[in-house]
Amino acid sequence: MYSLDRQTHLYLHIADELRSRITNGELRPGNSLPSERTLSEQFEASRITVRRALDILGAEELIERRRGRGGGTFIKSTPPTVQINRMEGFLPQLRDRGRTVESQVLATDLVSAHNEIADELRLEPRSQVFRIVRLRKVSGVPMLIEDSYFPINIAPDLLDQDLTGSLYELLAKRYNVRPAHKRETITPEIPTSWEKKKLQLRPNQPILRVKRTTFERNDTAIEFSRDVLRCDLAQVEIVTAPSQGT
Numbered sequence: 001m002y003s004l005d006r007q008t009h010l011y012l013h014i015a016d017e018l019r020s021r022i023t024n025g026e027l028r029p030g031n032s033l034p035s036e037r038t039l040s041e042q043f044e045a046s047r048i049t050v051r052r053a054l055d056i057l058g059a060e061e062l063i064e065r066r067r068g069r070g071g072g073t074f075i076k077s078t079p080p081t082v083q084i085n086r087m088e089g090f091l092p093q094l095r096d097r098g099r100t101v102e103s104q105v106l107a108t109d110l111v112s113a114h115n116e117i118a119d120e121l122r123l124e125p126r127s128q129v130f131r132i133v134r135l136r137k138v139s140g141v142p143m144l145i146e147d148s149y150f151p152i153n154i155a156p157d158l159l160d161q162d163l164t165g166s167l168y169e170l171l172a173k174r175y176n177v178r179p180a181h182k183r184e185t186i187t188p189e190i191p192t193s194w195e196k197k198k199l200q201l202r203p204n205q206p207i208l209r210v211k212r213t214t215f216e217r218n219d220t221a222i223e224f225s226r227d228v229l230r231c232d233l234a235q236v237e238i239v240t241a242p243s244q245g246t
Contacts, residue, residue, distance in 0.1 A: 010045050014053035017043075022062055022075055033063065033073040061232065081237045084186070084210075087179060091136055091144070092166065099138050103164040106145075106198075107133040110152070110159070117149050120213045120224040127151070130158050132167070135198055142199045148225040168214075171222065180217040186210050188231070195228050207231060 021027045112126045136144040171177040214223040
C-alpha cells in the first residue's frame with residue numbers, strides 16, 4: 001500500500017516510474033502504453049490520477065496520444081542530438097544516424113544584396129548574389145527551411161546545378177570552394193504563417209531562427225543563410241575543443 005503522502009502525489013510517482021521505463025529502454029519508441037484502466041490497477045490509482053501522470057509525460061514530449069483505429073498512447077522517438085558547431089551542419093549528422101534526408105528546392109533567383117546580406121558576405125550594397133531557398137525533410141517530416149545567399153563569383157553557374165544535395169559538397173567538388181569555418185547566431189522565435197505551413201507546425205509552436213555566415217580558410221565569406229529550424233525534432237548540442245595549455 002502507498003503512504004498518505006505518496007497517495008497525495010501519486011500522479012507524480014506514476015509519471016516518474018513511466019519516465020524511468022522510457023529512459024532505461026524498457027519502453028521503446030513506438031511501443032504502446034497499457035490502457036488507463038490497466039495502469040490504474042497496476043498503480044492502485046484512479047484513472048483521473050493516471051491521466052494527470054500521462055499529461056505530464058505528454059507535456060515533456062515523451063508520449064503521444066493517437067485517436068481512431070489503432071489509437072492509444074505511444075512512446076515518442078527521442079529527438080536525436082546534433083552538434084551545431086560541426087561544419088557539415090545538422091542534416092548530414094542525421095543521415096549518418098540512419099535518417100532519410102530529403103531536399104525540396106522552393107525558390108532560386110539572382111537578387112540584389114541588401115545591407116545585411118552585403119555586410120555578411122563582405123560585398124558592396126546591391127551586389128548580385130544567388131538566392132536558394134530549400135525545405136529539408138528528415139524521415140519525411142519537414143525540419144528545416146534554408147534561405148541561403150552566395151556571391152556569384154565563387155560559383156557562376158550555381159543555379160544550373162542539382163541543388164537537392166549538399167551545397168557544401170557541390171561547392172567543394174565543382175568550384176574548389178571549401179567551407180572551413182562559420183559564425184552562427186540562434187534565436188528562439190515565433191514562426192511566420194508561411195513558415196508554420198511549410199514546417200507543418202502546431203499552433204503556438206516556437207522555432208529556432210539560425211543566421212549563419214560561412215568562410216573559406218582565407219576568411220572569404222562564401223555563404224550567408226537565414227534558417228528556420230523545428231526545435232522538437234532534434235536536440236542541439238554545442239561541443240567546444242580544449243583550449244591550448246589545458
